[in-house]
Amino acid sequence: xxxxxxxxxxxxxxxxxxxxxxxxxxxxxxxxxxxxxxxxxxxxxxxxxxxxxxxxxxxxxxxxxxxxxxxxxxxxxxxxxxxxxxxxxxxxxxxxxxxxxxxxxxxxxxxxxxxxxxxxxxxxxxxxxxxxxxxxxxxxxxxxxxxxxxxxxxxxx
Amino acid sequence: xxxxxxxxxxxxxxxxxxxxxxxxxxxxxxxxxxxxxxxxxxxxxxxxxxxxxxxxxxxxxxxxxxxxxxxxxxxxxxxxxxxxxxxxxxxxxxxxxxxxxxxxxxxxxxxxxxxxxxxxxxxxxxxxxxxxxxxxxxxxxxxxxxxxxxxxxxxxxxxxxxxxxxxxxxxxxxxxxxxxxxxxxxxxxxxxxxxxxxxxxxxxxxxxxxxxxxxxxxxxxxxxxxxxxxxxxxxxxxxxxxxxxxxxxxxxxxxxxxxxxxxxxxxxxxxxxxxxxxxxxxxxxxxxxxxxxxxxxxxxxxxxxxxxxxxxxxxxxxxxxxxxxxxxxxxxxxxxxxxxxxxxxxxxxxxxxxxxxxxxxxxxxxxxxxxxxxxxxxxxxxxxxxxxxxxxxxxxxxxxxxxxxxxxxxxxxxxxxxxxxxxxxxxxxxxxxx
Numbered sequence: 001x002x003x004x005x006x007x008x009x010x011x012x013x014x015x016x017x018x019x020x021x022x023x024x025x026x027x028x029x030x031x032x033x034x035x036x037x038x039x040x041x042x043x044x045x046x047x048x049x050x051x052x053x054x055x056x057x058x059x060x061x062x063x064x065x066x067x068x069x070x071x072x073x074x075x076x077x078x079x080x081x082x083x084x085x086x087x088x089x090x091x092x093x094x095x096x097x098x099x100x101x102x103x104x105x106x107x108x109x110x111x112x113x114x115x116x117x118x119x120x121x122x123x124x125x126x127x128x129x130x131x132x133x134x135x136x137x138x139x140x141x142x143x144x145x146x147x148x149x150x151x152x153x154x155x156x157x
Numbered sequence: 158x159x160x161x162x163x164x165x166x167x168x169x170x171x172x173x174x175x176x177x178x179x180x181x182x183x184x185x186x187x188x189x190x191x192x193x194x195x196x197x198x199x200x201x202x203x204x205x206x207x208x209x210x211x212x213x214x215x216x217x218x219x220x221x222x223x224x225x226x227x228x229x230x231x232x233x234x235x236x237x238x239x240x241x242x243x244x245x246x247x248x249x250x251x252x253x254x255x256x257x258x259x260x261x262x263x264x265x266x267x268x269x270x271x272x273x274x275x276x277x278x279x280x281x282x283x284x285x286x287x288x289x290x291x292x293x294x295x296x297x298x299x300x301x302x303x304x305x306x307x308x309x310x311x312x313x314x315x316x317x318x319x320x321x322x323x324x325x326x327x328x329x330x331x332x333x334x335x336x337x338x339x340x341x342x343x344x345x346x347x348x349x350x351x352x353x354x355x356x357x358x359x360x361x362x363x364x365x366x367x368x369x370x371x372x373x374x375x376x377x378x379x380x381x382x383x384x385x386x387x388x389x390x391x392x393x394x395x396x397x398x399x400x401x402x403x404x405x406x407x408x409x410x411x412x413x414x415x416x417x418x419x420x421x422x423x424x425x426x427x428x429x430x431x432x433x434x435x436x437x438x439x440x441x442x443x444x445x446x447x448x449x450x451x452x453x454x455x456x457x458x459x460x461x462x463x464x465x466x467x468x469x470x471x472x473x474x475x476x477x478x479x480x481x482x483x484x485x486x487x488x489x490x491x492x493x494x495x496x497x498x499x500x501x502x503x504x505x506x507x508x509x510x511x512x513x514x515x516x517x518x519x520x521x522x523x524x525x526x527x528x529x530x531x532x533x534x535x536x537x538x539x540x541x542x543x544x545x546x547x548x549x550x551x552x553x554x555x556x557x558x559x560x561x562x563x564x565x566x567x568x569x570x571x572x573x574x575x576x577x578x579x580x581x582x583x584x585x586x587x588x589x590x591x
Binding site: 011012013040041042043044046047048049094101102105106125127 | 222
């Protein structure tokens with residue numbers, strides 16, 4: 001049974017925006033059967049489908065946080081942390097902040113929801129991560145592993 | 158009225174694509190009204206160069222999260238055209254099922270999350286959650302079923318993996334298809350009909366605006382064309398997909414880094430309303446009943462009605478998906494190997510109707526099966542000139558309204574087309590360093 005769902009968000013063709021899906025790739029290589037791994041691509045709204053399961057959720061996404069590129073921060077989902085683009089011209093404007101806002105309004109937010117944000121250097125069209133975000137890949141992957149251990153310990157005790 | 162009007166609305170999206178609305182009127186004379194698309198250079202076509210025919214569809218499916226399935230399908234048919242790969246009847250049916258799922262998913266999201274807030278004048282979908290929670294949950298339920306169709310048929314919903322050039326690497330089991338059929342009939346169909354009722358109630362808020370233009374879509378002899386067909390212009394009739402460049406005629410405009418297109422007029426319309434105008438005779442009785450209930454008539458020239466045409470397609474796609482599943486099962490599901498033995502190498506052109514309109518991919522392969530040239534023309538790029546022409550007609554008609562109202566009307570117009578801003582940039586000549 002999955003106790004921790006990890007969702008990577010981002011476009012693999014958009015430089016550092018690929019970090020979310022690439023953390024999912026890295027975790028897949030480790031074969032943790034306790035982990036449910038989801039590469040949500042850029043379909044931020046799609047994450048709502050995983051919110052009705054019991055258990056912890058972690059979202060890995062490139063986030064503009066005004067930090068140095070490659071900075072990895074773990075934070076709880078709260079409205080204050082995210083800026084809504086409330087007036088999109090297109091469905092393509094719906095991002096993670098809007099999806100979480102919607103989940104909150106629908107009272108669908110999982111009780112345990114953490115976000116691992118990675119500050120991008122560039123999200124121009126490119127198939128490669130920038131060097132600082134390449135380094136952040138390892139750090140972000142470790143953070144998910146740490147969380148998995150915490151969840152596992154809590155279940156054991 | 159001799160009015161001065163200056164509107165400039167900046168919209169920033171998550172993916173750094175910008176859609177700005179710009180209007181300039183001086184002494185009552187409209188000088189400018191357009192949607193300007195500004196985006197950093199797009200390297201998608203360069204990314205395809207040198208890639209093998211196995212990789213092309215995987216890469217193109219990642220151009221855009223919302224339009225993922227559409228790009229993937231068009232990529233596959235383009236590669237198959239270039240390499241002379243025939244596909245089976247079963248592959249064709251499974252792909253049609255995928256296209257139906259993606260179409261109704263996108264149409265549901267557009268109708269509920271972009272258009273409905275406009276019709277209710279509430280600014281965005283968020284206020285609706287408090288007042289119409291059941292409606293928002295219905296939309297999410299429909300999106301989920303569409304996603305599940307993608308998951309089951311293609312292995313994974315957002316970036317499908319089992320559809321490959323020449324066929325499928327694995328196919329769903331009969332039980333899985335029957336379960337989809339059950340949910341289509343028991344969940345999606347009632348939800349789809351409720352959607353018609355919801356939109357019928359809101360239809361009075363749709364702006365009365367008419368501008369006849371050229372409507373371009375695929376057309377198929379036997380069915381409402383989504384997966385395959387020839388190009389059809391409401392002005393001049395059929396054109397072979399292979400000759401798509403005769404239709405698109407891309408040209409450069411100053412206010413947009415994305416090229417515009419034109420065929421027989423200064424602009425043309427692609428998307429659900431074009432499909433409706435060109436092909437509504439091929440829709441089922443149920444879809445026609447939905448159209449009638451919502452006030453959509455044949456030869457509709459109101460771009461705001463694009464949303465209503467999308468809702469008609471929701472009903473069509475749900476019912477036609479059931480028909481496809483019945484046919485797949487009646488034919489007997491066969492574990493076929495994808496046909497991946499090229500019979501030729503060279504240029505291929507592919508086209509599908511994706512939710513926002515007709516999409517073209519064009520690849521040239523070398524004799525090792527690697528791409529040497531690629532072109533891609535997306536629906537939004539084709540609609541840009543039409544949006545500008547709409548704005549030029551609409552602004553003078555509503556010039557007596559307040560600036561805020563005019564701005565809101567123009568935004569609503571753009572949203573009716575649901576432009577794909579994240580990939581709408583079709584760059585000029587860019588030098589790529591390889």
